[in-house]
Amino acid sequence: MKKFNIALLCTLFLLASCTPSVQDDEDKVVQKEEEPTGQPSIVPTYKLSEDDYRVVLPYRTSKARGATTNQIANRLDIDEVEQGLMRHSKEYFDPNEVYFEEGQYLDLDTVYSWINELNPKVEEGSEKEVYEDNPRYLSHILEQNFIKRNEDSVELVGLSIGLALKSQYRFQTEIGGTYYYKNIPKADMLEKGREVAQTVLERVRQMEGLQNIPIMIAIYREEERGSAVPGNFVAKTFIEQGEMSIDDWEGIEEDYILFPSNEAEEKYFDDAQIVNTFGVEVAEFFPNYVGFIGEGFYVNEQLQKLTIEVPIEFNGKAEIVGFAQYTYGLVKDKFPNNYDIEIQITSSEKLEAYIYREAGKENPVVHLFD
Numbered sequence: 001m002k003k004f005n006i007a008l009l010c011t012l013f014l015l016a017s018c019t020p021s022v023q024d025d026e027d028k029v030v031q032k033e034e035e036p037t038g039q040p041s042i043v044p045t046y047k048l049s050e051d052d053y054r055v056v057l058p059y060r061t062s063k064a065r066g067a068t069t070n071q072i073a074n075r076l077d078i079d080e081v082e083q084g085l086m087r088h089s090k091e092y093f094d095p096n097e098v099y100f101e102e103g104q105y106l107d108l109d110t111v112y113s114w115i116n117e118l119n120p121k122v123e124e125g126s127e128k129e130v131y132e133d134n135p136r137y138l139s140h141i142l143e144q145n146f147i148k149r150n151e152d153s154v155e156l157v158g159l160s161i162g163l164a165l166k167s168q169y170r171f172q173t174e175i176g177g178t179y180y181y182k183n184i185p186k187a188d189m190l191e192k193g194r195e196v197a198q199t200v201l202e203r204v205r206q207m208e209g210l211q212n213i214p215i216m217i218a219i220y221r222e223e224e225r226g227s228a229v230p231g232n233f234v235a236k237t238f239i240e241q242g243e244m245s246i247d248d249w250e251g252i253e254e255d256y257i258l259f260p261s262n263e264a265e266e267k268y269f270d271d272a273q274i275v276n277t278f279g280v281e282v283a284e285f286f287p288n289y290v291g292f293i294g295e296g297f298y299v300n301e302q303l304q305k306l307t308i309e310v311p312i313e314f315n316g317k318a319e320i321v322g323f324a325q326y327t328y329g330l331v332k333d334k335f336p337n338n339y340d341i342e343i344q345i346t347s348s349e350k351l352e353a354y355i356y357r358e359a360g361k362e363n364p365v366v367h368l369f370d
Contacts (some may be wrong), residue, residue, distance in 0.1 A: 053086065053100035056147055056154070062102035064111040064143065071115065071140035072164055076230035077222045080256075084233050085144055085162040085218055088252070092216050092238055093146040093158040103143025105159075105207055111141050114203070118196050128173050132182050135169035137192040139222060141200065156209065160216045163196055165189045167231065168224045186221065190235060193219040197237070198246055205244055212241040218252070229256040229295055253301065259294030259308070271296060271303055278308070278334055285326050288313050304359075305340040314347055324353040324366055331357055331364045 072078050086100065106114075120134035146158035167189065169182045197217045204210050218236040223229065232254040237246050257264050260279070264272040275294050283289050294308040310327070314320050327343055335341050338359055345353040350369065357364035 051090070051095060053090075053095045053098070053146075056099050056101045060101060060104065062143070063104050063107040064141075065102075065108070067108055067111045068140055068142060072222060073139075073170075073225040074223055074227055074230065076227065077164070077220075080230035080232070081140070081142060081162050081164050081220045081222075084220065084254075085142060085160055088218050088233060088236055089144060089146065089158070089160040089216055092214065093160070098146040098148050098157055099154075101145040101147055104145055105204075105210060106141060106143045114141055114200065115139070118199060125174065128180060131169075131171045131173060131180070135166070135171075135182055135184055137165045137169075137184065137189060138163065138196055139166055140164040156213060158214050158216070159204070159210065160218070161197075161200060161204070162218050162220055162233075163193055163200070164220045164222055165193050165196075166222050168222075170225065186234070189221060190219065193235070194246070194249065201239060201246060202244060214241050215239045217246070223256075228293065229258045232256060253299065255298040255301075257296040257298060259292075259296060259306075264296070268296065268298070268301075268303070271306075274334060274336075275306070275308070278330055281330055281334070282310065282327070286312060286323060303339045305342070306335070307342045307344070309344045309346060311346045311348075314352065320345070320352050320368065324355065324368060327353075327355055328364055328366055331355060332362070337361060 068078055068082065072081065115138055119136040119138050122131055122134050140163075142162035142164065144160040144162075145156055146160070147154050148157040166184055167186075169184055170179055171182070172179055197219065201215065201217065204215065216236060216238050218233050221231045221234045223231040233252045234254075235249045235251055237249045239246060255267075257268060259272060259275045264275075275296075279292050282292070289310070289312055292308055292310045294306065296303050296307075297305045312323065314323075324345060327345065331341060331343060335357075337357065340359050341357050341364075343353075343355040344351060345355070352369055354367045354369070355364050
């Protein structure tokens with residue numbers, strides 16, 4: 001399923017319905033004493049909503065920029081590991097008190113070398129069984145920083161680290177040879193993830209400026225390479241400043257479900273029936289309709305957000321307007337309002353219309369694209 005930039009969609013929603021939150025503090029140029037580069041930063045006044053982090057300007061990209069796309073095979077996993085880590089960080093680093101910055105401590109060479117060192121070693125040319133018994137569990141190490149502004153400076157006050165591990169290991173026994181696949185049980189992945197987390201913590205604590213910084217570490221389980229939905233975070237832990245060991249882990253019950261699918265029918269039958277009814281109603285209205293793709297995000301088995309993409313070929317603007325109006329009515333009449341719902345109406349060329357309703361609201365917001 002196509003993944004549209006969530007920041008863009010949130011912006012459209014805000015333009016259609018409200019203005020951004022305004023902070024009382026004016027923008028201020030400050031010296032970042034804890035920054036590796038020591039460059040001045042401007043802390044912005046505005047953010048899109050109370051739930052979002054403000055970012056430090058001028059924006060600095062991660063010191064390990066490019067590693068995520070190189071290390072994680074599924075595009076949906078790439079998006080979710082970054083956005084999900086930020087989402088879980090909010091439990092420990094309040095968006096109303098701190099600012100977000102991409103990782104500035106683990107550079108590209110460090111990330112790649114740690115991944116290689118923390119994965120099992122297999123001699124090139126080994127038998128297939130050797131690869132199967134020693135899968136490369138760890139795909140990526142993602143760092144995010146959280147900054148607090150003081151009276152005349154800013155400082156690092158928190159660090160989040162996401163560890164992306166595989167659910168399926170793909171390997172070759174020789175260069176250019178056949179690809180083999182080995183599924184990795186969740187329990188095995190979690191065991192390895194906890195081991196990796198302890199080692200990463202010890203190494204991070206040895207880095208200058210990070211000895212006494214609170215750290216959140218979360219374990220992400222990737223989906224298979226061709227999956228139509230992303231994987232999810234499965235465990236997290238918080239390490240207080242100065243601590244060198246991980247005492248316990250908190251399980252995370254999150255799930256991304258594809259609609260329509262057998263898994264949706266088996267796990268969330270009622271939701272699957274509502275979504276299927278939506279498809280039937282659309283098919284009755286529009287002769288060019290060929291199907292939809294839906295994605296549900298669940299936390300503790302409760303639907304939090306439903307996203308549906310409806311690809312249709314239109315013959316004019318009037319058709320788009322009419323279909324958007326009809327879909328607006330379906331959202332109001334067919335779907336409960338206890339979760340966010342997002343409908344993306346697309347053609348082969350672009351996103352034609354976007355309908356969004358926030359949980360608890362009665363009326364959706366509609367945006368038509370020129």
